[in-house]
Amino acid sequence: MIAEPDARAARIAADFPLLAQPTSRGKRLAYLDSAATSQKPQAVIDSLVHYYTHDNANIHRGVYELAERATDAFEGARAKVARFVNAAEPAEIVWTRNTTEAINLVSFSWGLANLEPGDVILTTQLEHHSNLVPWQLLAAKTGAELRYIEVDAEGLHVLDDLDEKLRGVKLVAMSHVSNTLGTIAPLAEIIPRAHAVGAVVLIDGAQSTPHFAVDVRALDVDFFVASGHKMCGPTGIGFLYGKRALLDAMPPFLTGGDMIREVGYERTTFNELPWKFEAGTSNIADAIALGAAVEYLEHIGMDWVAAHERALTVYALERLQPFVARGLDIYGPKDVTKRSGVISFNFADIHAHDLASILDLDGVCVRAGHHCTMPLMDKMGWPATARASFYLYNTERDVDQLIVALDKAADVFKVA
Amino acid sequence: MDDFYKEYILDHYRNPRNFGHLDAPTATAEDLNPLCGDKIRFELQVDGDGRVTDVRFSGKGCAISQASASMLSESLKGEMLEDVARFSQERVLENVGIGISPARMKCAMLGLKVAKSAALGEIAHWPDEAPAG
Numbered sequence: 398m399i400a401e402p403d404a405r406a407a408r409i410a411a412d413f414p415l416l417a418q419p420t421s422r423g424k425r426l427a428y429l430d431s432a433a434t435s436q437k438p439q440a441v442i443d444s445l446v447h448y449y450t451h452d453n454a455n456i457h458r459g460v461y462e463l464a465e466r467a468t469d470a471f472e473g474a475r476a477k478v479a480r481f482v483n484a485a486e487p488a489e490i491v492w493t494r495n496t497t498e499a500i501n502l503v504s505f506s507w508g509l510a511n512l513e514p515g516d517v518i519l520t521t522q523l524e525h526h527s528n529l530v531p532w533q534l535l536a537a538k539t540g541a542e543l544r545y546i547e548v549d550a551e552g553l554h555v556l557d558d559l560d561e562k563l564r565g566v567k568l569v570a571m572s573h574v575s576n577t578l579g580t581i582a583p584l585a586e587i588i589p590r591a592h593a594v595g596a597v598v599l600i601d602g603a604q605s606t607p608h609f610a611v612d613v614r615a616l617d618v619d620f621f622v623a624s625g626h627k628m629c630g631p632t633g634i635g636f637l638y639g640k641r642a643l644l645d646a647m648p649p650f651l652t653g654g655d656m657i658r659e660v661g662y663e664r665t666t667f668n669e670l671p672w673k674f675e676a677g678t679s680n681i682a683d684a685i686a687l688g689a690a691v692e693y694l695e696h697i698g699m700d701w702v703a704a705h706e707r708a709l710t711v712y713a714l715e716r717l718q719p720f721v722a723r724g725l726d727i728y729g730p731k732d733v734t735k736r737s738g739v740i741s742f743n744f745a746d747i748h749a750h751d752l753a754s755i756l757d758l759d760g761v762c763v764r765a766g767h768h769c770t771m772p773l774m775d776k777m778g779w780p781a782t783a784r785a786s787f788y789l790y791n792t793e794r795d796v797d798q799l800i801v802a803l804d805k806a807a808d809v810f811k812v813a
Numbered sequence: 814m815d816d817f818y819k820e821y822i823l824d825h826y827r828n829p830r831n832f833g834h835l836d837a838p839t840a841t842a843e844d845l846n847p848l849c850g851d852k853i854r855f856e857l858q859v860d861g862d863g864r865v866t867d868v869r870f871s872g873k874g875c876a877i878s879q880a881s882a883s884m885l886s887e888s889l890k891g892e893m894l895e896d897v898a899r900f901s902q903e904r905v906l907e908n909v910g911i912g913i914s915p916a917r918m919k920c921a922m923l924g925l926k927v928a929k930s931a932a933l934g935e936i937a938h939w940p941d942e943a944p945a946g
């Protein structure tokens with residue numbers, strides 16, 4: 398069961414040129430930080446080079462062939478992303494720089510227009526700062542209340558009091574998958590109940606979209622956001638999905654060129670969706686390359702990606718188990734069906750930062766720190782954690798390398 | 814960096830010197846490194862001549878930041894306050910005595926930053942400081 402997917406992952410890894418690059422110490426690279434950003438397959442790198450070599454022109458305004466080709470590629474990429482998350486139409490996909498900008502777009506546009514004093518924004522205790530700070534500021538500006546769904550010691554959402562929490566809620570904004578603990582949110586339970594009280598639901602899909610098939614219509618989310626750079630695409634491009642009726646009713650966020658229909662000295666009318674929200678020259682090359690990234694992922698198959706990451710997580714948890722007696726703490730849901738390929742941990746009295754430095758000597762890249770979830774770390778009482786996260790190109794060999802490096806860290810720090 | 818965590822670093826990490834608080838410190842400062850959450854506070858006792866007669870630090874964090882602060886605390890006693898304010902990064906690196914990668918420089922320098930801030934009475938900065946996290 399595990400052996401076959403692992404062999405395929407090893408073949409997939411060959412599509413990612415960076416992974417073949419040894420470290421400056423000559424170590425094989427075990428890249429276990431895809432939750433921060435993923436590596437890029439050759440197809441995506443080629444897309445960028447091809448665009449600038451053959452298709453570069455500004456979009457939408459040109460009448461010459463080159464500009465048409467650029468526009469077609471740009472809008473074609475939008476259609477690919479729309480298909481990837483099963484939006485009803487490409488116009489429901491708005492390009493942004495990343496997840497953070499998409500959340501800010503909704504906060505400034507929908508939030509300022511729809512929230513009043515006494516309204517409630519409901520989020521959770523494990524959000525990334527990107528899905529927390531914009532709502533804190535929106536609450537301060539509008540007089541709305543920010544309320545939290547709690548998580549338990551494993552990082553699982555506590556839903557016993559959900560009806561109470563949902564009272565007065567106008568917006569539910571929460572992550573699909575936690576970047577710190579890997580918790581997969583029980584959206585099928587939460588979203589219908591949020592809608593039943595008339596709330597609008599925004600899902601931060603930064604950690605789900607790259608790792609398993611997302612269907613925005615089956616989830617019935619109102620807004621869904623993600624970052625291209627975590628899903629094999631380039632940095633600087635992400636997207637906001639919104640239901641047309643909501644997006645149509647929203648005022649623009651950034652204003653200027655491209656997002657207008659008609660501009661006079663006295664007044665301006667705005668462009669239609671999705672361009673109403675895309676002021677100024679877009680990140681054309683990276684949008685097109687994100688289209689190449691989702692094609693690549695579709696070609697592999699998102700169900701395979703999910704199954705592979707699950708198998709690798711199970712394998713890693715098994716290999717980590719012997720360290721528990723030596724002081725390894727593994728965080729997050731114990732039930733692997735409730736977590737993604739993210740494993741946060743601490744080892745004895747070794748600070749996560751030191752641990753990451755020692756693992757780095759052996760070519761193992763893990764993240765250490767608060768993972769942009771400071772309130773969650775405070776709640777759990779962890780000053781920092783080390784985090785290994787998996788993607789489609791990771792193999793058991795990467796996990797084995799982590800295990801060997803952990804043993805060395807134990808030696809260095811003289812952990813019994 | 815292969816000799817990254819020398820025995821004396823671990824010793825300072827696990828048994829920090831001058832760790833704790835003074836009853837009535839003359840000068841204090843604290844700061845944190847938002848990248849890793851490391852926190853350090855320095856408390857200085859200064860006599861009428863401006864000489865540091867006692868020092869304590871407190872905080873938590875990685876071995877590099879805690880050991881570096883602990884070693885720094887040992888070299889502050891007896892120094893003039895104005896010399897503490899001029900204490901150089903190079904001297905801290907000499908103290909630490911191991912290669913520090915650019916990513917960990919903030920950890921190694923946190924104690925110095927706080928001790929200098931205490932001596933200056935304001936937050937100390939250096940020109941090459943990059944934003945963290």
Ligand SMILES: Cc1ncc(COP(=O)(O)O)c(C=O)c1O
Nearest residue numbers: 495496497525527572576603624
């Ligand atoms: C759950 C989650 N939300 C939001 C973000 C922010 O993504 P970006 O920095 O691409 O805007 C991240 C990335 O770390 C994340 O993991």
